[in-house]
Amino acid sequence: MTYQDNVQAVRQRIQTVQQESALSSKDVRLICVSKYHSVEETMSLYQVGLRDYAENYVDGLLEKKAAMPDDCVWHLIGPLQSRKVKDVINEVDYFHALDRLKIAKEIQKRADHVVKCFVQVNVSGEESKSGIAPEELEAFIEGLAKFDKVEVVGLMTMAPHDASDEAIHSYFGRLRELGQSVQAKDLSYAPCQELSMGMSSDYPLAVAEGATFVRIGSALYQE
Numbered sequence: 001m002t003y004q005d006n007v008q009a010v011r012q013r014i015q016t017v018q019q020e021s022a023l024s025s026k027d028v029r030l031i032c033v034s035k036y037h038s039v040e041e042t043m044s045l046y047q048v049g050l051r052d053y054a055e056n057y058v059d060g061l062l063e064k065k066a067a068m069p070d071d072c073v074w075h076l077i078g079p080l081q082s083r084k085v086k087d088v089i090n091e092v093d094y095f096h097a098l099d100r101l102k103i104a105k106e107i108q109k110r111a112d113h114v115v116k117c118f119v120q121v122n123v124s125g126e127e128s129k130s131g132i133a134p135e136e137l138e139a140f141i142e143g144l145a146k147f148d149k150v151e152v153v154g155l156m157t158m159a160p161h162d163a164s165d166e167a168i169h170s171y172f173g174r175l176r177e178l179g180q181s182v183q184a185k186d187l188s189y190a191p192c193q194e195l196s197m198g199m200s201s202d203y204p205l206a207v208a209e210g211a212t213f214v215r216i217g218s219a220l221y222q223e
């Protein structure tokens with residue numbers, strides 16, 4: 001498999017699911033998760049057309065961004081420590097892992113523009129996962145009202161690795177419903193129209209449940 005084959009296979013799979021699933025979104029944006037891979041490998045994916053890239057850590061994001069062409073879009077998908085916000089917040093296009101008001105407060109202080117954020121929700125309730133509990137989402141979103149540098153563009157989640165397809169479907173479906181309930185509040189700072197869900201092992205299920213951003217690493221880099 002070449003990089004081009006990988007990209008084509010993922011895009012094709014997304015398209016097939018879009019055609020088969022009533023809940024899927026017409027626009028699904030493919031984010032390449034470059035965290036375990038070199039700039040050279042990542043450039044091979046750039047050359048076959050990918051422009052959205054994600055890293056989990058601040059240092060990884062800054063290094064890759066400095067080395068890659070200027071027309072890339074950068075996503076930070078890992079949790080952020082508050083002392084690191086200032087190093088990275090003006091370098092990212094999207095932050096996918098907002099789950100503490102302390103971080104929102106620090107973004108408010110350090111950002112020179114409105115930052116597009118996803119609130120991370122722990123829909124499965126797995127203890128090892130970050131993200132806020134579904135029951136706490138409403139209050140959390142209300143708490144963000146005073147930070148005008150934070151725009152809640154959507155919700156993000158990760159499904160457990162070992163769950164059945166059926167369980168994963170229900171977690172992703174739950175995130176879609178939570179997103180709709182935030183949307184229904186019609187808050188100017190939280191349009192919440194996007195869903196960041198789905199990785200290499202489960203993106204077809206995520207697209208079937210309405211994902212608008214999928215975060216894919218290994219399926220794009222595999223040899």
Ligand SMILES: *Cc1c(COP(=O)(O)O)cnc(C)c1O
Nearest residue numbers: 033077199200201215216217218
């Ligand atoms: C690593 C990672 C991914 C991509 O994982 P793959 O299994 O390589 O596709 C997606 N989202 C998050 C938050 C990650 O940490």
